[in-house]
Structure formats: C-alpha cells, structure tokens
Amino acid sequence: MGFKVQDHYFKKAKKEKYLARSIYKLEEIDEKYKVLKKGDQVIDLGYFPGSWIQYTQKVIGEEGLVVGCDIKPVNKKLMHLKNVKVFEKDVFDIQNLEELEVSKKFDVIVSDMAPNTTGIRSVDQDRSLNLIEMVFYHAPQFLRPGGNLVIKVFDSNKAQQYLKEQKNLFESFHFLKPKSTRSVSKEFFVIGKNFKA
Ligand SMILES: C[S@@+](CC[C@H](N)C(=O)[O-])C[C@H]1O[C@@H](n2cnc3c(N)ncnc32)[C@H](O)[C@@H]1O
Structure with missing residues (x-):
C-alpha cells in the first residue's frame, strides 16, 4: 500500500x-528546456491523475491538444477541459495515431510512466526500462521531426547504457533531477530536443 508524503510540494x-x-x-523541466509551446499537440503517457495534463493544457492553450493515456480508468476530473482527450490504454497496446483520435504526429511526447514496483530492485529497474524502451519504440511513428521528448527514468546501469544508444536521435539530450524529486529517489528525467526522425 502506498502513502503520500505531505511535503512542501x-x-x-x-x-x-x-x-x-x-x-x-x-x-521546472519546461522552464529550463522550453519543451512545450502554444498550439502544440502533445501526448502524455502515464498521465494519471493528471497534473502534467493540467500544466500542459495551460501552456499549449486552446489551439493545442493534449492526449493522455494511462492503464488506469480515465480521470473524469479532466473531461471538462476542451483541449484534452484521455484514454484508458496500455502503452504496450497503442498501435497508431488513429486510435488516439489525431491525424498528425505529436509535437511533444511526455512520459512520467512508472511501473508497479515489487521492492526487488533489479525487477523494478527492468520494468521501468521496458516502459522507456516502449516510448522510444513509438517515437518514429508518433513524434514529428523536430519534436521534443520528456521521459522519466529510474536510474540503473542498463538504463544509462540504453539512453546512451538513443541520444543521437535528438539534436540535444539532457538529464535533469528536478528540485521537487525526493532526494532518496533514483528517478531523473531525460529531455530530448529536436527529434531527427
Ligand atoms: C507517477 S504516475 C504519473 C503522474 C502524472 N504525471 C501526473 O502528473 O499526475 C505514473 C503513471 O504511469 C502509469 N503507467 C504505468 N504503466 C503504464 C503502461 N504500461 N501504460 C500506460 N500507463 C502506465 C501508472 O498507471 C501511473 O498512473
């Protein structure tokens, strides 16, 4: 059973x-690396409950669209937002843009996906890496050339090695541990800018 740490953030x-x-x-990522802009079409993988969607939909404005996918049932609290669509979908099952009800590739992919953890470090690291690999697998089909990517990573040697192999897919590739990430956490974020396709 999880519990919420009631800290400053x-x-x-x-x-x-x-x-x-x-x-x-x-x-923090967006303020530093300018990944999102007005009018963008964005996909948020593992969006639930939806704070990234709340942030994104404000930045992209009414001409933009943010599509959220999560294995959890859709969060009805987001359904009143005009520039938001949410789906109950596993990232491993997504096949094409049509099923996400969009007709062009995304300007930005963001993924805060985290697997269910077992407490066994190697298993949790492998599950996390599977999610990361899936995002990179989808990128050529879902991300437009010049698009941006933000992805959460649980640190491990395998993840570091895998990311090294992906880095040339983007013109620039950055690593950031945001201030609001708990100091004990092994997570960090990768920001890829200008997808080369
Ligand atoms: C840390 S939460 C995301 C929080 C979200 N960024 C927010 O701001 O509200 C991680 C999410 O990843 C989702 N997730 C894990 N595995 C997934 C998968 N295979 N496909 C889609 N979503 C997945 C979980 O259900 C969970 O809701």
Missing part, C-alpha cells in the same frame, strides 16, 4: 489545485 500542489505534486517536475 504536496501542500503547494493541493493549494494550487493540481492533481499531483509531479506538476512541479514538468514545470
């Missing part, structure tokens, strides 16, 4: 009516 998110404290990770 948890309280701030509650006060500012965000659905999760993760909002501050994407906000």
Whole structure:
C-alpha cells in the first residue's frame, strides 16, 4: 500500500489545485528546456491523475491538444477541459495515431510512466526500462521531426547504457533531477530536443 508524503510540494500542489505534486517536475523541466509551446499537440503517457495534463493544457492553450493515456480508468476530473482527450490504454497496446483520435504526429511526447514496483530492485529497474524502451519504440511513428521528448527514468546501469544508444536521435539530450524529486529517489528525467526522425 502506498502513502503520500505531505511535503512542501504536496501542500503547494493541493493549494494550487493540481492533481499531483509531479506538476512541479514538468514545470521546472519546461522552464529550463522550453519543451512545450502554444498550439502544440502533445501526448502524455502515464498521465494519471493528471497534473502534467493540467500544466500542459495551460501552456499549449486552446489551439493545442493534449492526449493522455494511462492503464488506469480515465480521470473524469479532466473531461471538462476542451483541449484534452484521455484514454484508458496500455502503452504496450497503442498501435497508431488513429486510435488516439489525431491525424498528425505529436509535437511533444511526455512520459512520467512508472511501473508497479515489487521492492526487488533489479525487477523494478527492468520494468521501468521496458516502459522507456516502449516510448522510444513509438517515437518514429508518433513524434514529428523536430519534436521534443520528456521521459522519466529510474536510474540503473542498463538504463544509462540504453539512453546512451538513443541520444543521437535528438539534436540535444539532457538529464535533469528536478528540485521537487525526493532526494532518496533514483528517478531523473531525460529531455530530448529536436527529434531527427
Ligand atoms: C507517477 S504516475 C504519473 C503522474 C502524472 N504525471 C501526473 O502528473 O499526475 C505514473 C503513471 O504511469 C502509469 N503507467 C504505468 N504503466 C503504464 C503502461 N504500461 N501504460 C500506460 N500507463 C502506465 C501508472 O498507471 C501511473 O498512473
């Protein structure tokens, strides 16, 4: 059973009516690397409960669209937002753009996906890496040339090796541990800018 650490960012998110404290990770990434812009069409993999969607839909504005996919049932709290579509879908099952109800490739892919953890480090690291590999697998079909990627990674030697092999797919590739990430956490984010296709 999980529990919520009621730290500074948890309280701030509650006060500012965000659905999760993760909002501050994407906000910091976006302020530093400018991954999102007005009018963008964005896919958010593992969006639930939806604080990244709340942030993204404000930045992209009414001309933009953010599509969320998660294995959890859709969060009805997001359904009133005009520039948002959410689906109950496993990233391993997504086949094409049509099933996401879009007709062109995305400008940005963001993924905060995290597997169900077992507590066995090597198993959890492998599950996390499977999710990362799936995002990179989808990139040629889903991300337009010049598009950006933000992806959460649980650190491991295998993940580092895999990311090294992917880095040339983007013109620039950055690693960031946002301030709001708990200091004990092994997670960091990879930001790929300008997908070469
Ligand atoms: C840390 S949460 C995301 C929080 C979200 N960024 C927010 O700001 O509210 C990670 C999510 O990844 C989802 N997830 C894990 N495996 C997935 C998969 N195979 N396909 C889609 N979503 C997945 C989980 O269900 C969970 O909701």
